[in-house]
Amino acid sequence: MAKYDPTYDPLVSRSPGVGQEFPPSYWAASAGTPPPDDGPVTADMDADVVIIGAGYTGLCTAIFLAREHGIRAVVLEANRTGFGCSGRNGGQAQNNTGRLKRSQWIQRWGMETAQAMHLEVLDGFRTFESLLRDYNIECDAQPGGHFLIAHKPAMLAGMEAEVRVMEKHFDYHSTMIDAQTLRSKYVADAESAGAMHEPDGIGVHPMKLAFGYQRVARELGARIHTASPVIGWETRDGFHYLKTPGGTVRARSVGIATGGYTAPDLHPTVKFRYMPILSNNSVTRVLTDAEIAACNFQTREVLTDTRMLRYYYRLLPGNRLQFGSRSAITGADAPRAVHQKLLEDGIARKFPVLAGIPLEYSWWGWVDVSHDMMPRIHQPDPRQQVFYAFGYGGNGVSYSAQAGRRMAEQIAGRAANQKLPIFTSQLPTHPFRPFRRLGQRMLYHWWAYRDEQR
Numbered sequence: 001m002a003k004y005d006p007t008y009d010p011l012v013s014r015s016p017g018v019g020q021e022f023p024p025s026y027w028a029a030s031a032g033t034p035p036p037d038d039g040p041v042t043a044d045m046d047a048d049v050v051i052i053g054a055g056y057t058g059l060c061t062a063i064f065l066a067r068e069h070g071i072r073a074v075v076l077e078a079n080r081t082g083f084g085c086s087g088r089n090g091g092q093a094q095n096n097t098g099r100l101k102r103s104q105w106i107q108r109w110g111m112e113t114a115q116a117m118h119l120e121v122l123d124g125f126r127t128f129e130s131l132l133r134d135y136n137i138e139c140d141a142q143p144g145g146h147f148l149i150a151h152k153p154a155m156l157a158g159m160e161a162e163v164r165v166m167e168k169h170f171d172y173h174s175t176m177i178d179a180q181t182l183r184s185k186y187v188a189d190a191e192s193a194g195a196m197h198e199p200d201g202i203g204v205h206p207m208k209l210a211f212g213y214q215r216v217a218r219e220l221g222a223r224i225h226t227a228s229p230v231i232g233w234e235t236r237d238g239f240h241y242l243k244t245p246g247g248t249v250r251a252r253s254v255g256i257a258t259g260g261y262t263a264p265d266l267h268p269t270v271k272f273r274y275m276p277i278l279s280n281n282s283v284t285r286v287l288t289d290a291e292i293a294a295c296n297f298q299t300r301e302v303l304t305d306t307r308m309l310r311y312y313y314r315l316l317p318g319n320r321l322q323f324g325s326r327s328a329i330t331g332a333d334a335p336r337a338v339h340q341k342l343l344e345d346g347i348a349r350k351f352p353v354l355a356g357i358p359l360e361y362s363w364w365g366w367v368d369v370s371h372d373m374m375p376r377i378h379q380p381d382p383r384q385q386v387f388y389a390f391g392y393g394g395n396g397v398s399y400s401a402q403a404g405r406r407m408a409e410q411i412a413g414r415a416a417n418q419k420l421p422i423f424t425s426q427l428p429t430h431p432f433r434p435f436r437r438l439g440q441r442m443l444y445h446w447w448a449y450r451d452e453q454r
Helices: 026-030 056-069 102-109 111-134 153-170 179-185 206-219 289-295 337-350 399-411 433-451
Strands: 045-052 074-076 092-094 146-149 175-178 194-198 201-203 223-225 232-236 239-244 247-256 275-286 302-305 312-315 320-326 359-369 376-378 386-390
Touching: 026 206, 026 359, 045 056, 045 239, 056 074, 056 206, 056 386, 056 399, 074 247, 092 111, 092 302, 102 111, 102 153, 111 153, 111 201, 111 206, 111 399, 153 175, 153 194, 175 179, 179 194, 201 302, 206 223, 247 399, 275 337, 275 433, 320 337, 337 359, 376 399, 386 399
Parallel strands: 045 074, 045 247, 074 223, 146 302, 247 386
Antiparallel strands: 092 201, 146 194, 175 194, 232 239, 239 247, 275 320, 275 359, 302 312, 312 320, 376 386
8 A cells, every 4th residue: 555645736746646545534543444445457447437536426426327327337546435535524514515605606696596506405415314314324423504603793794694695585594693692502612703503514424424435336336446546548439548557447438526636637628627725624632521511512513614714623423623724725835733733723712721632633635626616517528428526615525425416417318407507517717827826825814814803
């Protein structure tokens, strides 16, 4: 097994690696023995459908191809199942996808399309719930909803307006909670000025979820080939020839589900179509009963605050605190201690009694953010049987299940009812592509300044 590369950077590295160890995350350490896969590709082979990437989207695509369309896919994974964002995220399944709010959907697409988009995302959350239930996927689920916590009073007016929009135009009932009630009945976040509570939200163990999806996909007939990166791609006479270190796989259709770990030259349809963003994550030692009481953790639901460089956190089963936020700009910079200190400072700010608590696990990973802040599940060229699904912007834990379902429909030729913009348009490119990271660095400084202004 190859050594984990902590400095991997999808804008610089030519490949996401081959069969690397998992990063030193709490999820990898506590997920148990990985379920069996089909090992590396060792010879040339044929497949009707190849899915690239064994994360949530790729595995769910394989599940729905088999379950709903009778197609047994071959999944090619460069490293190991759940190696990328699917095994490194905060485990927050929310009733959303992308980075835009419902009110912004209305501004962008108009009321009718925004309402249809809401129904699609809500249906996606139900798809996610049904997979957990129907296949008995054990992933330490913590249901109940999602708290969006105002980190300063100035955020409350916008949150209240959004609640009214969701109630009036989407028949979706969220609740505003004042700071005193939040701290006394749910969690004593010391900087909270109040919160919005959404009824749909589930905390999960990300790696156990990925392992569960793999088990289901293989039971339904899919093959999962790990340590098999696509290192060459040719298309001839209607067939795609995907070269791996152990052999070439010939396929009629290919679905790309590589998220933030997409190699820059994987395929022209995805080149420069997203911006990889690093996110840092951590898990503390087990909290004492006294510490839990001092923080008044009466909820185990997922928590997010309103910063642009947001914090996301929750009390895990077993009484550890998970705490994450945005991180470095480049892969080379990611291992610096200053990024872990950002999380330590955030914990101390929200829960002063936990100031200085040891972080027993600290890791980071790449998030796939589209340039217009919304994902795509799309066939960019109707003349080619090539499809992709990514761009969730950190809100893909639940919607990735639906994205896999929708990409499976497209691959099977049964996508006639997919009329929403996330299905009918490509991921946009960026007009200032060579300077994106310079712009990101400037934005991070500006957002950090605004986030902390009262």
